[in-house]
Amino acid sequence: MCYSLQVDTSVSNLEKRMNRQAHLKKYKPGNQLGFVHPNTPVVTSAQSNTIIDLEWGLIPSWAKDKSIQKNTLNAKIETLSEKPSFRSVLDRRCLVIVNGFYEYQWLDEKGKKKQKYLITLPESDLFCLAGLWSEWIDKSTGEVLQTFTIITTEANALMREIHNTKQRMPVVLTPDNEEAWLHGQNIELFAHPQVELKAEMV
DSSP states (O other): OOOEEEEOOOHHHHHHHHTSEEEOSSOOOEEEEGGGOOEEEEEESSSTTEEEEEEESOOOTTOSSGGGGGGOSEEEGGGTTTOHHHHTTTTOEEEEEESEEEEEEESSTTSSSEEEEEEEBTTBSOEEEEEEEEEEEOTTTOOEEEEEEEEEEEOOHHHHHHSTTTOEEEOBOOTTTHHHHHTTOOGGGGSSOOOOOEEEEO
16 A cells, blocks of 8 residues: 655746646645645646645545544555445546655565655656545634545555555556646556666665
8 A cells, every 4th residue: 555655846846847826825845744744735626727735634525523543544446336435537637757666575464564665756856646635624623625636546556565455556647647647547458567666775
């Protein structure tokens, strides 16, 4: 699965790469751990001409509170239409903008020894992961919170060696198919992304 990102770049670099203006409120460049629900730069299908920052961990509109977020950092592409948290937002696509993501390779059977890897694209400083987003209203405060999840798929050959326990990876998009994902092309077409990845021990 994907629980740790590198999003360490300036607003101007985000704007240049995505060819969009940014309106970021809480974005802080650096490594982002999903379980603390950081605000991450994304482009949503509703505001497709703007880069905004959404909170990582999707909260469906029907949720009673934010506790569900710890279970919605990722969404398996194979079961999106089956899961209540995701099936109502299948048309709410987003591009999650990153420098890279981290995964751990288990070096023993119980995972007591691990090697951390940073996964990037060889020819690109910034790239996008496929995501879904949602809006949730906090009934106690009236605050409208926008959140997202990262779509995962079966690991490719490289990621099977690195993420050698669950053998999953995020759906990595390329400049050629970012807009297709954002604007609703068939989800199944993105299940096995054909993209070259680079892995570096950290």
